[in-house]
Amino acid sequence: xxxxxxxxxxxxxxxxxxxxxxxxxxxxxxxxxxxxxxxxxxxxxxxxxxxxxxxxxxxxxxxxxxxxxxxxxxxxxxxxxxxxxxxxxxxxxxxxxxxxxxxxxxxxxxxxxxxxxxxxxxxxxxxxxxxxxxxxxxxxxxxxxxxxxxxxxxxxxxxxxxxxxxxxxxxxxxxxxxxxxxxxxxxxxxxxxxxxxxxxxxxxxxxxxxxxxxxxxxxxxxxxxxxxxxxxxxxxxxxxxxxxxxxxxxxxxxxxxxxxxxxxxxxxxxxxxxxxxxxxxxxxxxxxxxxxxxxxxxxxxxxxxxxxxxxxxxxxxxxxxxxxxxxxxxxxxxxxxxxxxxxxxxxxxxxxxxxxxxxxxxxxxxxxxxxxxxxxxxxxxxxxxxxxxxxxxxxxxxxxxxxxxxxxxxxxxxxxxxxxxxxxxxxxxxxxxxxxxxxxxxxxxxxxxxxxxxxxxxxxxxxxxxxxxxxxxxxxxxxxxxxxxxxxxxxxxxxxxxxxxxxxxxxxxxxxxxxxxxxxxxxxxxxxxxxxxxxxxxxxxxxxxxxxxxxxxxxxxxxxxxxxxxxxxxxxxxxxxxxxxxxxxxxxxxxxxxxxxxxxxxxxxxxxxxxxxxxxxxxxxxxxxxxxxxxxxxxxxx
Numbered sequence: 001x002x003x004x005x006x007x008x009x010x011x012x013x014x015x016x017x018x019x020x021x022x023x024x025x026x027x028x029x030x031x032x033x034x035x036x037x038x039x040x041x042x043x044x045x046x047x048x049x050x051x052x053x054x055x056x057x058x059x060x061x062x063x064x065x066x067x068x069x070x071x072x073x074x075x076x077x078x079x080x081x082x083x084x085x086x087x088x089x090x091x092x093x094x095x096x097x098x099x100x101x102x103x104x105x106x107x108x109x110x111x112x113x114x115x116x117x118x119x120x121x122x123x124x125x126x127x128x129x130x131x132x133x134x135x136x137x138x139x140x141x142x143x144x145x146x147x148x149x150x151x152x153x154x155x156x157x158x159x160x161x162x163x164x165x166x167x168x169x170x171x172x173x174x175x176x177x178x179x180x181x182x183x184x185x186x187x188x189x190x191x192x193x194x195x196x197x198x199x200x201x202x203x204x205x206x207x208x209x210x211x212x213x214x215x216x217x218x219x220x221x222x223x224x225x226x227x228x229x230x231x232x233x234x235x236x237x238x239x240x241x242x243x244x245x246x247x248x249x250x251x252x253x254x255x256x257x258x259x260x261x262x263x264x265x266x267x268x269x270x271x272x273x274x275x276x277x278x279x280x281x282x283x284x285x286x287x288x289x290x291x292x293x294x295x296x297x298x299x300x301x302x303x304x305x306x307x308x309x310x311x312x313x314x315x316x317x318x319x320x321x322x323x324x325x326x327x328x329x330x331x332x333x334x335x336x337x338x339x340x341x342x343x344x345x346x347x348x349x350x351x352x353x354x355x356x357x358x359x360x361x362x363x364x365x366x367x368x369x370x371x372x373x374x375x376x377x378x379x380x381x382x383x384x385x386x387x388x389x390x391x392x393x394x395x396x397x398x399x400x401x402x403x404x405x406x407x408x409x410x411x412x413x414x415x416x417x418x419x420x421x422x423x424x425x426x427x428x429x430x431x432x433x434x435x436x437x438x439x440x441x442x443x444x445x446x447x448x449x450x451x452x453x454x455x456x457x458x459x460x461x462x463x464x465x466x467x468x469x470x471x472x473x474x475x476x477x478x479x480x481x482x483x484x485x486x487x488x489x490x491x492x493x494x495x496x497x498x499x500x501x502x503x504x505x506x507x508x509x510x511x512x513x514x515x516x517x518x519x520x521x522x523x524x525x526x527x528x529x530x531x532x533x534x535x536x537x538x539x540x541x542x543x544x545x546x547x548x549x550x551x552x553x554x555x556x557x558x559x560x561x562x563x564x565x566x567x568x569x570x571x572x573x574x575x576x577x578x579x580x581x582x583x584x585x586x587x588x589x590x591x592x593x594x595x596x597x598x599x600x601x602x603x604x605x606x607x608x609x610x611x612x613x614x615x616x617x618x619x620x621x622x623x624x625x626x627x628x629x630x631x632x633x634x635x636x637x638x
Contacts, residue, residue: 003100011108016328019321026102026145026320033101034149037094041153044087045302047080049157052298053164054080056291063286091153095146103142106323110134113327116440118382124329132206133326137319144309144316151309154302158184161295169288172275176296179267184306186263187256194252195314201245202318208238253311260307268296345442350431352447352534352564354384358589359582361534361566363431366557368578368595369568372608374539376587377568378452381538384428384566385449386435430534448532452539454523456511461491462503464522470531473559475503478528481555482521483548487514516543521552528556534564546573553577570609572599583608 015025027034054076061070110133114121121130162180165173212235271292278284352361357380361367371377427434435443445468456464465475479488491505494513499505511519520543527535540556541549550573556565557577567574575581575595583591583598583605591602598605 003097006101006104007108008105011105011112014109014324014327016324019317019319019324022320022324022327023141023144023316026105026141027148029105030098030102030145033094033098034145037091037098037149038152040087040090040094041149042087042156043083044091045153045157046160047083047087048298048301049160049164050080051077051084052161052291052294053168055294056168056287058287059290060285060287091150095150098149099142099146102145103138106138106141107134109327110138110323113329117329120382121326121329125326129206129210129322130326131209132202133319133322137322140312140316140319141323144312144320147305147309147312151305154305157302158299161299165292165295169284169292171278171284172271172288172292175271175274176267176292179270180299183260183263183267183303187259187307187310190252190256190259191310191314194249194256195317197245197249197252198314199318201242201249204238204242204245208235208242211235211238256307256310260303264296264300264303268293271296344433345438345446346431346433348533350433352384352566353429354380355426355429356383357584357587359384359584361564361582362580363564364562365579366560366565366567366577367580367582368575369566369582369584370570370575370598370605370608371568371584372570374452376584378538380584381449381451381536381568384534384536385447386428386438386443446532447534447536448527448530449536450523450527450538450540452542454520454527456507456514456519456522458507458509460504460506461488461522464507465503465526465529467526467530469529473529473531475525475529477559478525481528481552481559482525483544483552483555484518484521484525487518487522490514490518517545517548520544521548524552524556528559531563534566535560536566536568538568540567541569541571541574549573572609575609 012029015021054073058070058073058077061067061073117124158180162173162177165176167173211231272289275284275289275292279286279289349363351363353359359369359380361384369377369380371380427436429435430446435447438446462475465478479485488502488505491507492499492502495502495505507513511522514522520540524537524540527537537556541552544552549571553574554577556567567578569575572595578595581593581595581598582589583602585591585604591598591605593601595609599609
């Protein structure tokens with residue numbers, strides 16, 4: 001795989017059982033790149049390993065006054081220099097390619113998992129950890145993949161130098177061969193402590209990142225309540241903890257680096273001292289001493305890669321562990337979806353039915369769903385989209401099933417013998433076809449869910465509406481239906497000079513320059529542009545004033561004529577314009593009809609929609625009778 005071939009057509013199915021297993025799986029997927037990098041590394045490091053012997057042979061030629069041999073040594077040095085230069089350049093090229101392709105594979109896997117989990121991801125993993133995995137952790141994992149081939153080539157060159165010295169100068173070669181393993185293994189006792197300190201630093205950094213994300217996301221609210229200084233103080237304290245942890249980690253790595261400088265120096269002094277004594281005794285030639293000295297000095301370079309691989313693994317192991325934890329997430333008891341269209345998609349015009357609640361949304365009509373519990377409404381919206389939230393086992397009573405052991409039991413086999421089995425989840429049906437039996441992309445094309453807090457990505461408004469769509473609804477029509485005229489004016493006013501079309505105006509990250517109602521209306525317009533067969537809207541106008549809400553209700557009703565639309569709301573303005581209203585009580589359908597019928601006939605529905613308390617309802621029931629009695633008494637007295 002070359003950089004120009006990215007992205008991967010299929011990043012594969014990772015082994016996410018643990019961080020080390022994930023790293024091994026990642027390395028297996030890049031065997032070709034690793035072999036290329038290793039080969040070029042061998043060329044480079046073998047050139048480095050041959051340099052001391054060439055120097056020793058040259059010294060011997062000078063001592064023997066042999067010009068011919070000296071010319072041959074000069075040619076050998078030139079060949080070694082070419083091998084070092086070419087090998088180093090190609091090693092760097094192939095190693096960086098391995099790094100980038102590995103990081104790209106991990107990013108593709110994370111993006112695919114994010115698309116599969118949807119909003120369930122942020123409920124299972126903290127926001128700071130998601131940010132850390134998708135940014136810094138990806139780079140650290142790529143670093144380890146890059147360092148492996150360099151380390152293997154460096155280790156081969158160290159072995160080659162030691163073996164060569166044993167044959168070229170056995171007397172001094174024995175000292176070097178015994179000292180090099182000590183140098184290579186000397187830092188191993190310090191690595192666990194260094195790893196723990198690095199883990200503590202990354203954990204604190206993740207918490208600080210999460211705190212910063214939450215602060216930025218709620219900056220407008222913090223300004224409104226005067227809480228900026230409070231959160232700024234918390235972030236300052238968290239950042240100082242990260243700094244202290246980083247200093248402690250850096251001290252340990254500095255100690256490791258110092259040891260890897262000190263011990264080779266000690267070995268070098270020992271080789272010179274012992275070799276000089278051998279030369280004086282006539283047991284070692286001057287050229288052999290120079291070769292031994294050069295070999296030990298040269299080995300300082302490949303030995304640095306021993307430290308690098310230790311650091312790379314120390315940093316990448318927890319990063320791979322976090323990535324594996326995210327990649328191993330699944331939606332509770334949701335079954336594995338087919339990878340191909342094994343089940344035919346339902347014919348257009350089918351009803352949407354939820355067996356859990358008994359909700360039936362007739363095809364081609366605007367159905368409003370009233371639910372007193374906002375959390376239950378959110379779970380229902382996700383279930384109607386074919387991707388139920390975690391823990392929703394489909395219990396008929398509407399209560400959440402406890403699937404805490406179900407997710408683990410599925411991955412690891414059956415649990416304890418006396419553990420109750422997780423209840424079977426019942427799928428939502430569209431036209432009689434279970435959405436869970438359809439491929440994920442097909443199900444999401446048929447049913448689109450807009451949750452309570454839709455996200456607006458930064459970029460131009462034109463790019464915001466560049467989403468997969470049927471093409472039947474133009475952005476202008478969707479913006480008009482969602483009453484976005486003032487939003488377009490605000491974006492055009494804030495745009496730089498030269499921008500005449502509001503579609504070319506730029507949105508800031510998450511649309512933070514807009515009000516909550518403006519963001520909500522833009523998100524609604526984007527959902528309307530997609531024109532899915534079934535559109536599920538969860539409180540689409542909760543941040544909009546009543547006058548605008550009424551016009552939005554009329555616009556959505558007109559634009560979605562002939563298409564199935566489900567709106568989860570409790571606003572009378574929306575409910576009055578729905579063709580069909582379904583009232584859910586304790587997780588099941590309690591009543592159906594029009595808004596006015598339910599408002600008149602169902603006390604529980606009236607309490608949810610009008611926000612009346614029990615006392616207010618009692619007074620409303622008793623007041624007409626008392627008024628009638630009072631009027632009767634007045635007439636009789638008159």
